[in-house]
Amino acid sequence: MSANGLYRARLLWFDREPDGAEDTEAFHYIEDGAIAVAGGKIVWSGDWADLPAEYSSDDCEDFRPHLIVPGFIDCHIHFPQGQVVASYAGSLLEWLNTYTFVEEQKYGDPDFAEAMAGRFLDMLLAHGTTTAVAYGSVHKCSADALLGAAVSKGMRIIAGKVMMDRNAPEALTDTPQTGYDDTKALIAEWHGKDRVEVAISLRFALTSTEAQMEMAGTLVREHPECLVQTHLSENHREIETVAELFPWSKDYTDVYDHYGLMGPKTLFGHCIHQTPREMERMAESRSVAVFCPTSNMFLGSGLFDLSKMRGTAPETRHAIATDIGGGTNWSMLRTLDEGYKVLNLQGQRYHPLRSFYQATLGNARAIGMDDRIGKLEAGYEADLIVLDKTSTPAMALRAETISTLSEELFLMQTLGDDRAIAATIVSGVTAHRR
Numbered sequence: 001m002s003a004n005g006l007y008r009a010r011l012l013w014f015d016r017e018p019d020g021a022e023d024t025e026a027f028h029y030i031e032d033g034a035i036a037v038a039g040g041k042i043v044w045s046g047d048w049a050d051l052p053a054e055y056s057s058d059d060c061e062d063f064r065p066h067l068i069v070p071g072f073i074d075c076h077i078h079f080p081q082g083q084v085v086a087s088y089a090g091s092l093l094e095w096l097n098t099y100t101f102v103e104e105q106k107y108g109d110p111d112f113a114e115a116m117a118g119r120f121l122d123m124l125l126a127h128g129t130t131t132a133v134a135y136g137s138v139h140k141c142s143a144d145a146l147l148g149a150a151v152s153k154g155m156r157i158i159a160g161k162v163m164m165d166r167n168a169p170e171a172l173t174d175t176p177q178t179g180y181d182d183t184k185a186l187i188a189e190w191h192g193k194d195r196v197e198v199a200i201s202l203r204f205a206l207t208s209t210e211a212q213m214e215m216a217g218t219l220v221r222e223h224p225e226c227l228v229q230t231h232l233s234e235n236h237r238e239i240e241t242v243a244e245l246f247p248w249s250k251d252y253t254d255v256y257d258h259y260g261l262m263g264p265k266t267l268f269g270h271c272i273h274q275t276p277r278e279m280e281r282m283a284e285s286r287s288v289a290v291f292c293p294t295s296n297m298f299l300g301s302g303l304f305d306l307s308k309m310r311g312t313a314p315e316t317r318h319a320i321a322t323d324i325g326g327g328t329n330w331s332m333l334r335t336l337d338e339g340y341k342v343l344n345l346q347g348q349r350y351h352p353l354r355s356f357y358q359a360t361l362g363n364a365r366a367i368g369m370d371d372r373i374g375k376l377e378a379g380y381e382a383d384l385i386v387l388d389k390t391s392t393p394a395m396a397l398r399a400e401t402i403s404t405l406s407e408e409l410f411l412m413q414t415l416g417d418d419r420a421i422a423a424t425i426v427s428g429v430t431a432h433r434r
Contacts, residue, residue, distance in 0.1 A: 003428040005037045006055060008048055009063035009386065012405070013070055013376040014357045021353060021406045028376075029405055034060075035068065037382040040154070040427035045376050063386045066422050067408070069356065070374050071130025071383035072332040073363035074321050076229070076269045076290045079120055079146050079159065080104045080137045081325030092235040092299050095326065105171045107137035110145065117149035121157075125432040127331045128421040130383035131364075131373055133229060133267060133321075134159040135201050138172050140182040143198070147190045154194070154427040156373060156381065158227055160201030161186060165212045168203075176211040183219055187226065195381070195427070197227065199267075204231035205242045205255045217259040227265050227367060232256065232289075233278070234270035235301045253278035262287045265368065269323065270295075271309075272302040283312035288366045292323035293338040299326055303342050306350075319366035320358050332359045333416040340413065352409035382428040387412055391419040391434070 011033035018026035036044040036055035044055050078084075084103050089095035107113045124132055136142035136159055143161040150157035163179035164172070174182070183200060191198040200219045202208055208216070220228055233239055233252050242252050249255045253274060256262055264286035271289035274282065282289060291304045309316040321327075322335050329335065336355040343350045364374030372381050389408050390396040395415045402408050412420050424432040 003037070003040065005382075005425075005428050006057045006060040007035045007037070007063060007068060007384070007425075008060055009033060009066050009068040011035065011045065011068050011376055012356070013374075014361045017357050017362060018351070018353045020351050021404065023353075027353065027357070032064070033068070035376055035382075035384065037428040040382055040429075042376060042378055042380050042382050044378055063422065067387045067389070068376065068384050069387060070360040070376055070380075071385050071424065071426070072128045072359045073367070073373065074124070074129045074132040074332060075267055075288070075319040075363050075366055076292055076321035077132050077324045077327075078135045079117070080107045080135075080142060082116065082120055082123065084325035085328060087325070090300065091237065092301060092326070093237055095299055100325070101169050101172055104137040105169065107142040108139040108171070110141040113137075113139070113142045113145035114149070117145040120146065121149055121153055121155060122432075123330050124155075125153075125424045125426065126421065127418045128385040128387075128424055129330070129332060130385070130424065130426050131156040131369070132158070133199060133227060133367060135203070135229065136161045138162050138164055138168075138174050140186065143186050144189075147186075147193075147196045147198070150196050151194045153431060154429060156195040156369070156383070158197045158199045158367065160199040160229070162201050162203045163212055163216060164203045164207035165209050167207045176209065176215040179212055180215040180219060187223055191226065199227040199229045202228075202230040202261070204238070205246065205252065206238060210246075213255070213259040213261075217261055220260055220263075224265070227267060228261060228263070229267045230256065230261070230269070232268040232271050233273045234296070235299070236273065239273060251275060251278055253281055257281060257285070264288075264317075267319065267366070269321070270301065270304070272296060272304055279308060279312050279316060283314055283316045286317060288317045288319055290366075291318060291320045291339060292327055293320070293342045294328045294335060295323035295326035297338065297342065298328050303346055305346060306343055307346070307348050317366060319363050320355075329417070331417045333413055333420060335359075336413040352406050352413055355413060356409050382425060384425040386422040386425075387416070387420055388422040388434075389416075389420070391416065391422070395420070
């Protein structure tokens with residue numbers, strides 16, 4: 001599903017992470033811009049006055065005075081947890097056992113999973129998220145449902161079925177062999193079909209035996225083209241339990257390293273409490289630490305330390321994500337706002353240009369797709385969102401006094417939510433309109 005179109009608005013996209021507003025070589029900002037789309041891809045972008053005649057059209061969609069940016073990318077989200085958000089609990093393991101493991105059992109029903117997949121993707125689109133790396137449940141049919149729905153909507157979604165064979169309800173466990181077989185089947189059926197891919201998805205070391213960890217390592221060796229996703233160092237009790245389950249390990253990170261699960265394709269959710277040794281290994285392996293601010297605060301897990309990531313050599317790769325449903329909001333704008341607060345509590349500044357870079361091109365780089373998504377340039381997939389800085393009375397009131405792009409971005413990040421998304425365009429098709 002893709003289309004042709006012409007859009008007029010202010011435009012913003014990035015070439016690299018900016019140091020601040022004065023670092024204008026890091027980004028492109030066009031006051032009156034145009035984007036021409038054909039076959040679901042951008043074929044031209046630039047100043048409206050320079051639009052080539054071949055792309056001009058009477059059907060131009062004029063979004064002025066709004067701002068178009070690349071679609072948001074969510075690097076860590078749980079498909080079966082849309083109805084777990086806002087469940088009262090004091091900590092990670094309590095929350096998992098009381099709510100999440102109960103809810104995820106429903107996704108063994110293919111009809112239920114299929115019905116929920118459409119609703120899940122519609123929620124992403126309403127919040128301006130056009131690409132997501134998502135966990136299914138332990139059931140293969142959950143990943144089938146989500147990937148099938150993504151194909152029908154033309155979305156770029158990376159997903160896998162979760163592998164866990166211990167420390168979970170019997171109805172929510174697989175075996176080392178079935179986890180391997182189901183993941184192989186998903187890769188054969190879905191990986192590279194239209195815009196979807198399959199991620200090798202261990203829940204975390206706490207819910208997998210050594211035999212299953214070995215099987216996951218085998219999958220990684222057999223399918224180097226696939227992203228790998230799991231959780232790491234989110235909660236102190238979790239870390240203690242993993243040390244008890246793997247007494248031979250140097251630390252939590254070493255468990256994944258031992259089984260060959262670290263590398264530039266691996267996304268580790270949370271990464272809050274790692275030691276200097278673990279951080280050095282993260283940096284060496286080029287693994288990605290995924291910042292999940294609303295989840296980390298909601299579950300009382302701790303504060304993600306970005307300066308620790310930047311202090312390694314090389315710098316530890318990182319991303320940002322909602323982590324629905326431990327995360328408390330589907331909106332990447334709300335996620336950026338909470339990320340700003342988490343870092344500010346630690347004396348670390350998070351300039352709005354840097355945060356919008358992270359939610360677009362930065363996250364695209366984290367998942368190795370910055371050649372396809374994350375920019376508004378010719379050759380890139382036409383995933384765009386239209387942002388309205390006056391979408392609520394409070395935002396409109398504040399907007400009367402702003403005079404710079406940075407102020408506008410910070411306004412949208414601080415006060416914005418799904419109402420700030422005037423439209424979401426996926427593969428050149430308007431998939432959501434406020």
